[in-house]
Amino acid sequence: MENxxxxxxxxxxxAFGTKVVANKNVTMDIASGEIVALLxxxxxxxxxxxxxxxxxxxxxxxxxxxxGEEVQITSPKDAxxxxxxxxxxxxxxxxxxxxxENIALGxxxxxxxANKEIADKVxxxxxxxxxxxxxxxxxxxxxxxxxxTLEIVKTLYRxxxxxxxxxxxxxxxxxxxxxxFAVIRNMKADxxxxxxxxxxxxxxxEISDHVAILRKGEYIGTVPTSEATVQSLTDMMVGEKxxxxxxxxxxxxxxxxxxxxxxxxxxxxGVTILDDMSFDAYGGEILGIAGISGSGQKQLLESIAGLQxxxxxxxxxxIDPETNTPTEIIGKSVLQIKxxxxxxxxxxxxxxxxxxxxxxxxxxxxxxxxxxxxxxxxTDRKTPRDLAFKVKDELEVATPGISTPVRKLSGGNVQKVLxxxxxxxxxxxxxxxxxxxxxxxxxxYTIYRLLNEQKKKGVAVIYVGEDLDxxxxxxxxxxxxxxGKLNGIVDGRTATKEEVGMxxxxxxxxxxxxxxxxx
Amino acid sequence: MEKTKAKSAREPLFHIVKRTxxxxxxxxxxxxxxVLAALxxxxxxxxxxxxxxxxxxxxxxxxxxxxxxRKFWKMLQDLAMLLCVALAVTPAFKMRFWNIGAEGQILMGxxxxxxxxxxxxxxxxxxxxxxxxxxxxxxxxxxGAIWGVIPAFFKANWxxxxxxxxxxxxxxxxxxIAYFTFIWSSGSNTVGKINAESHAGWLQLxxxxxxxxxxxNVIIVALLTILxxxxxxxxxQGYEISVVGESVNTARYVGINVKKVVxxxxxISGALCGVAGLLLVSGTDQSITAETAGGRGYTAIxxxxxAQFNPFYMILTAFIVVFLQRGADxxxxxxxxxxxxxxxxxxxxxxxxxxxxxxxxxxxxxxxRSRKKKEVEA
Numbered sequence: 001m002e003n004x005x006x007x008x009x010x011x012x013x014x015a016f017g018t019k020v021v022a023n024k025n026v027t028m029d030i031a032s033g034e035i036v037a038l039l040x041x042x043x044x045x046x047x048x049x050x051x052x053x054x055x056x057x058x059x060x061x062x063x064x065x066x067x068g069e070e071v072q073i074t075s076p077k078d079a080x081x082x083x084x085x086x087x088x089x090x091x092x093x094x095x096x097x098x099x100x101e102n103i104a105l106g107x108x109x110x111x112x113x114a115n116k117e118i119a120d121k122v123x124x125x126x127x128x129x130x131x132x133x134x135x136x137x138x139x140x141x142x143x144x145x146x147x148x149t150l151e152i153v154k155t156l157y158r159x160x161x162x163x164x165x166x167x168x169x170x171x172x173x174x175x176x177x178x179x180x181f182a183v184i185r186n187m188k189a190d191x192x193x194x195x196x197x198x199x200x201x202x203x204x205x206e207i208s209d210h211v212a213i214l215r216k217g218e219y220i221g222t223v224p225t226s227e228a229t230v231q232s233l234t235d236m237m238v239g240e241k242x243x244x245x246x247x248x249x250x251x252x253x254x255x256x257x258x259x260x261x262x263x264x265x266x267x268x269x270g271v272t273i274l275d276d277m278s279f280d281a282y283g284g285e286i287l288g289i290a291g292i293s294g295s296g297q298k299q300l301l302e303s304i305a306g307l308q309x310x311x312x313x314x315x316x317x318x319i320d321p322e323t324n325t326p327t328e329i330i331g332k333s334v335l336q337i338k339x340x341x342x343x344x345x346x347x348x349x350x351x352x353x354x355x356x357x358x359x360x361x362x363x364x365x366x367x368x369x370x371x372x373x374x375x376x377x378x379t380d381r382k383t384p385r386d387l388a389f390k391v392k393d394e395l396e397v398a399t400p401g402i403s404t405p406v407r408k409l410s411g412g413n414v415q416k417v418l419x420x421x422x423x424x425x426x427x428x429x430x431x432x433x434x435x436x437x438x439x440x441x442x443x444x445y446t447i448y449r450l451l452n453e454q455k456k457k458g459v460a461v462i463y464v465g466e467d468l469d470x471x472x473x474x475x476x477x478x479x480x481x482x483x484g485k486l487n488g489i490v491d492g493r494t495a496t497k498e499e500v501g502m503x504x505x506x507x508x509x510x511x512x513x514x515x516x517x518x519x
Numbered sequence: 520m521e522k523t524k525a526k527s528a529r530e531p532l533f534h535i536v537k538r539t540x541x542x543x544x545x546x547x548x549x550x551x552x553x554v555l556a557a558l559x560x561x562x563x564x565x566x567x568x569x570x571x572x573x574x575x576x577x578x579x580x581x582x583x584x585x586x587x588x589r590k591f592w593k594m595l596q597d598l599a600m601l602l603c604v605a606l607a608v609t610p611a612f613k614m615r616f617w618n619i620g621a622e623g624q625i626l627m628g629x630x631x632x633x634x635x636x637x638x639x640x641x642x643x644x645x646x647x648x649x650x651x652x653x654x655x656x657x658x659x660x661x662x663g664a665i666w667g668v669i670p671a672f673f674k675a676n677w678x679x680x681x682x683x684x685x686x687x688x689x690x691x692x693x694x695x696i697a698y699f700t701f702i703w704s705s706g707s708n709t710v711g712k713i714n715a716e717s718h719a720g721w722l723q724l725x726x727x728x729x730x731x732x733x734x735x736n737v738i739i740v741a742l743l744t745i746l747x748x749x750x751x752x753x754x755x756q757g758y759e760i761s762v763v764g765e766s767v768n769t770a771r772y773v774g775i776n777v778k779k780v781v782x783x784x785x786x787i788s789g790a791l792c793g794v795a796g797l798l799l800v801s802g803t804d805q806s807i808t809a810e811t812a813g814g815r816g817y818t819a820i821x822x823x824x825x826a827q828f829n830p831f832y833m834i835l836t837a838f839i840v841v842f843l844q845r846g847a848d849x850x851x852x853x854x855x856x857x858x859x860x861x862x863x864x865x866x867x868x869x870x871x872x873x874x875x876x877x878x879x880x881x882x883x884x885x886x887x888r889s890r891k892k893k894e895v896e897a
Contacts, residue, residue, distance in 0.1 A: 016537065058534040060886060074531050307771060334774030346772070354768040360761070368773045371758055378753045 004068040005029035006162055006193040007053065009219075012062035014048055022048040024217045026062070030162075035184060035194045037204040037225070040214035041237055041440035043410050046197045049214070050164045054086035055079040066162075085160030087151045089167050095140040099133050103154045118157075125156050129186040144293065145176040152183070162193045169203055173292050174468065174501035181207050199237075201230045202469070215239055238441055246448050246473040248492070249456055256319050257283040257429060257460035258304065259326070264311035265299050273299045274310075275484045281460045283321060283428065286451060288475030288492060289464040292504050295481040297464045298349060301431045304462075305346045306334045318342050321428055321458065345427035347419055349434045349464075351411075355418045358407030362388040362399065365406055366421050391420030395446065412443035419450055430454050433464040448474055468497045482507050533887045546881045553877030557870040564865070569858060579853040580846030589731060594845050596733035596803065599740040600795060602837040604812075604819035606740075606747045606830055607791030610784045611667075612820070613751065613828050614764040616674070620685025622816025623692030624666045624789045626809070628796025630696055631655075631662030633807040636713045636720035636800075637703060651720045659797035660790045666692065667789015668782060675778035689816070696809045712805045722802040736798045743791070748830040760784055792816070825875070839874070843867045 007030040014023045023045040030036050040046045051057045053064065055076040063070050066082050073079050079086070093102050104118055119135050126133050131149050139147060148168060155163060165184075169177045184194055184207060198204060204211055204225070211228055213220040213236045220236055234242050258281040265274045274296045281287050289297055302308035304316055310330055317326040320341075329337060337344060352358040356365045366384035374380060388402040395416040399409050406417055415435065422430065432451065436444040451474070455461050465471045471478055475492040480503040487503045562573035584594040604621050611618040635655040639646045646654070670684035703710050714720055723732045751757040763770045763780050770777050795815070800807050822840060826832035847863030 058531070060536075072531070074534075305772075306774075333776075334772070335776075338774060348772065350768065353766055354772050357762055357765045357769050359765055364758075364761075367758065368762065368769070371755055377755060378749075379755050379758050 004032065005065075006032035006067060008065035008068075009049070010063045010065065012049065012052065012059050012064070014045075014052060014057060014059050021217050023052075023059075023214075026214070026217075026219045028212055028219045028222065030193060030195060030212070031210065032067070032193055033188065033191050034209040035188050035196065035207055036222075037208035037211045038195055038197045038214065039199065039201075039204060039211050039233060039237055041199065042412065042438050043216070043440070044214040044237075045217040046214055047166060050086060050166065050195065050197060053079065054084055054164060080158050080160070083159055083161035084164070085155030085158060085162070086164040087148065087155060087166065087168065089170065091147045091151050093139045093147060093150065096138060098136050098138050099150050099153075100135045102139060102150060103157050107158075122153060122157060125153055128190070129156070129183050131183060144171045145173075145179075148172070148180070149183075156187075160192075162195070163187065164195045164197070166197045167199075168196065169198065169200060170466070171293055173504055174497060175505060177203065200467070201233050204228075204233065205230065213237055234441060242441055243445075246445075246470065247452055248474060248476070249452055251282075251285050251476060252456065253284050253458060255283040255321065255458070257281055257321065259315075259317040259319065260304075261315040261317070263300070263303055263314045263316065265303060265308055265314070266311065273484050274303070277484075277486045279479055279486060279489060281429070281462055283458045283460045284455060285476040286455050286461040286463055286474060286492075288471040288478035289462065289481060290468065290471050290478050290500050290504060291481030293466065295504070296484040297433065297481060300481075301346065301348070301433055301462070301464065304329065304429070304431060305344060306332050306337045318429070343425055343427045343429070345422035345425055345430040347415075347422055347430075347432040347435055349437075351414050351418050352407060356406050356414065359405050361405055362392065362397075362402040362417055365417060366391070366424075369421060369425055387421070387424055391417060391424070395420050395450075412439045415439055415443065415447065419447060423450060423454065427454070427459055429460045429462070431462045431464075434466060435463065436470070437466070468500055472497060472500070480504055533885050535883050536886055538882060538884050541881055549877050549880050550874070553873045553880075554870070557873035560873070561866050561869050564869070568862070571854070571858070576850060576854075576858070579850045580843075582853070583845035583847070583849030584842050586849070590845070590849075592731040592733050594841060595737050596731075597841045597845065598834075598837050599733070599737045600799060600803075601815050601819060601822060601841055602833055603740045603743060603795040603798065604792065604815045605822040605826070605833045605837055606743055607788050607795060608816075608819050609747065609788075609823045609828050609830065609833075610751065610757075610760055611788040612823055614760045614781065614784050616671070616781060616785065617682045618667070618670075618685050618785065618788055619682055619817065619820065620667070620670060620688045621788075621792050621795075621819055622812045622814070623685070623689035624663045624792030625796040625799065625812040625816055626689075626692040626696050627666040628659045628663035628793030629800035629807050629811050630692075630699060630796070631658040631660075631793065632720070632797045632800040633699070633710075633713060634658065636805075640714040640719040641717050642714075646719070648719055652722065655720050655722075655801055656797060659801070660793040663793020663796055664786050664790040667785045667792060671782045671785030675781045693809045696807060696811075700808060708808075710806045710808065713807075714805070720801055721805055722797065732803070736802050739794070739798065743794070744830045744834065747791075751828070751830070756780075756783070821871075840871075843870060 009026050009028050012023050012026040013021070015021045026049060038046045038050070048057060052059050053073065055073045055078050058074060064073060065071065071082055073082065094105065097105065100115070100119055100122065103122060104115060122133060122135060125131065131153055133149060133153050139150070142150070152163070168180060172180060187194060196208065205228065208225045210222050211225055211233060212222045213233070215237060231244065234244060260280070261278045263274055263277040264272065267273050277300065289300065291297055299308050303310050303314070306329065314330050316329040318329050319326050327340060327342070329342070332340070348354040357368070363381060363385045366387045367379060367381070370384055371379050385402065391397060392399065392402055397409070397413045397416045399413060406414055409417070419435070435447050435451070439447065451461050451463060463475060472492055472495060477489050478492050478495060478500060479489045480487045480500055482504055485507060487508050490500065558577065565571055565573040565576055583590065585591055604625060608618055608621050632655050635651065635658050637643060639651050639654060666688060670679070670681050670688060673679040673684060674681045700708050700710050722735060723729065724735050726732070729735065751760065759770070759775050759780050762773070762775060763777055767777055770780070796811070799811050804811065818840060822833055822836045825836040844867070847860070847867055850858050850863050851860060
């Protein structure tokens with residue numbers, strides 16, 4: 001047998017419960033010494049398949065072969081012994097430990113953080129592949145990118161020959177992504193096999209040798225990257241032709257709706273999270289918010305929503321579309337804001353932990369916004385039930401029924417329930433944080449369409465995003481945050497990805513500077 | 520690559536998979552099988568350790584609740600009291616407020632009732648029942664509510680740990696009761712029937728209607744069960760409790776005042792414990808000791824959880840617990856204590872272990888090696 005594949009899956013099936021089949025008869029080969037992108041929409045079973053390879057799950061049926069030999073992987077330790085290492089989306093590091101301590105953790109040898117032998121070997125790995133790891137730095141002081149580097153080094157230290165990276169670029173800036181790709185190429189040059197799970201197609205085309213595609217738990221096929229395009233990959237992933245352009249309707253009637261002035265806030269330890277932020281949001285436009293995660297996006301939206309205590313001197317004025325009178329929002333609770341007649345829709349980042357109650361069904365979740373109505377001590381269930389049916393029909397929510405707990409729905413359908421409920425409040429300001437994170441392509445486009453509809457209705461839409469391609473295609477203006485400061489506002493029609501990426505990481509010399517948009 | 524352990528290992532015999540959904544009937548079949556399995560295991564242990572006929576033992580246990588009318592009523596009374604406390608702790612637990620202070624709240628409620636009966640009854644102001652009973656009821660409820668609100672207030676404002684707080688409050692309550700029983704009994708620590716002559720402040724129906732004096736308790740708790748069901752399921756406040764319990768973040772996001780809900784819910788929880796104390800002191804014993812609550816404050820937690828916080832299911836789970844306890848008592852008497860309290864406890868523990876343990880098989884299924892099946896296919 002020539003060219004034994006590094007990994008061979010044979011008839012792998014894995015089901016959760018009776019209804020959800022995560023992988024169905026997957027038979028595929030991963031060639032040795034290549035970079036293979038594993039592509040598929042959410043719920044297509046990519047991560048499940050890799051989890052079986054790394055010993056987290058056990059397949060119901062089928063076999064796995066490593067370098068031509070059948071293996072039984074029953075624990076992550078087995079996977080390590082076979083030279084398989086996985087870098088998860090959520091890093092598995094101990095925050096209060098240093099780099100070296102994290103690497104030493106779980107090794108059989110008796111080791112301490114000061115162990116010279118380990119430090120030397122780590123240095124050797126770093127030099128070989130171009131990593132940059134500070135051995136004494138504690139994890140809680142690290143940026144996301146540094147944590148990820150540490151995870152990879154840790155995996156290499158344990159002798160991994162096959163590396164699996166689960167959405168490694170989701171949390172990185174464009175510059176950090178470039179750095180990551182450079183080391184991935186170095187690892188490939190050293191003969192390692194690398195599997196990248198992702199759904200950023202541009203990156204797939206840039207880094208991989210082959211693309212393996214899964215759809216709804218089934219293996220669709222593997223294509224050489226050189227023969228693929230964004231469109232061809234999308235079509236294979238979705239199973240039908242997909243229109244990939246994001247619409248950006250021209251602004252009809254731009255009216256000042258929110259005026260944020262000198263907004264500041266601190267966390268409970270007194271660390272400044274938002275620093276003297278000022279900008280305006282207009283009805284009829286989509287204002288994008290860009291920034292690496294944790295730059296203050298969450299606190300900014302929550303300040304507007306009345307959930308975040310702010311510093312003295314902060315001001316957020318809401319200008320009523322009918323009377324044109326400004327009202328101060330700062331210092332008001334969520335309920336007070338609502339009672340003042342301000343219709344604020346908010347799609348938070350944490351959908352099931354904040355926007356919805358996972359264990360409740362669609363009706364009860366619709367009720368979150370409306371249950372207070374009336375003086376009856378009992379709740380009115382009829383109106384929210386009608387709304388649940390309406391949302392289910394109009395947004396095509398795939399659910400066994402409106403009485404199924406929303407936690408059991410897929411990510412895209414959860415988001416449709418949440419967005420549907422928020423739009424139903426007929427908002428004048430709509431905020432959405434990472435509204436398409438983890439959603440499949442069709443649902444993402446549904447969300448863009450809904451946001452554009454709100455924009456056309458004259459709603460002031462504020463969209464916090466992480467995918468710069470999307471922000472640049474969807475938003476009229478983009479406010480770029482950097483370390484809790486507003487680093488400038490750019491025009492979505494003219495700005496470039498590099499420009500925004502640079503603003504996300506390098507604070508403007510004059511500090512805050514607003515570039516007014518011509519319209 | 521070197522030869523590794525994983526390569527040579529055989530496919531594991533079985534692995535565990537979480538079930539996403541299971542039909543209701545199937546869950547009940549598993550539960551009934553679990554009870555049967557528990558009886559078999561108990562039977563083996565009975566034969567092995569005592570040489571007795573297990574069926575005879577089970578008969579004795581059954582008779583503990585059903586042999587005579589009196590035993591039946593006593594069982595209903597115990598069931599009502601345990602259910603009452605379970606109802607009381609449910610709103611708090613549904614809110615994920617770990618109130619293990621029901622014991623103390625019951626005692627304080629009982630103390631409130633006893634103080635009124637003592638000070639305003641035969642030995643004191645000698646109020647008529649028309650005046651004394653309402654005062655007694657209100658005082659008992661208030662005492663229980665206050666005892667419940669204190670930890671809630673601290674939790675809401677300073678995020679103290681409610682588990683430790685409520686537990687400590689139990690010990691304080693026990694000591695307070697000890698103090699009062701000491702005073703009232705002039706040092707003998709047994710209070711005896713309060714107002715034994717006039718029955719002032721006794722919360723009971725006339726003996727002509729209610730032979731054993733338990734009927735009123737049963738009626739009140741039955742009403743409370745229905746009210747609690749409606750409150751949790753259909754009221755706005757019940758809805759707020761569910762939201763706060765599932766996710767404080769979501770509650771804040773929709774503008775629910777979490778502090779207010781925590782305090783209000785513990786007020787209700789404590790007040791209901793106060794009712795339990797009232798029914799025990801004024802309705803049943805007409806006396807008070809540090810043992811009045813009898814561990815119900817803790818047992819009720821299990822009753823409530825097993826019933827998944829549904830008041831109607833709690834009737835069943837409370838019945839199981841009471842039935843086993845009464846059966847164990849009967850077992851001791853019928854066997855002239857050859858089977859003693861400790862042995863009876865072992866049997867109860869085995870049965871409850873199986874009942875709780877079977878939830879694992881309801882939530883997870885075990886998949887055995889699939890190799891054989893595949894060879895047949897091939």
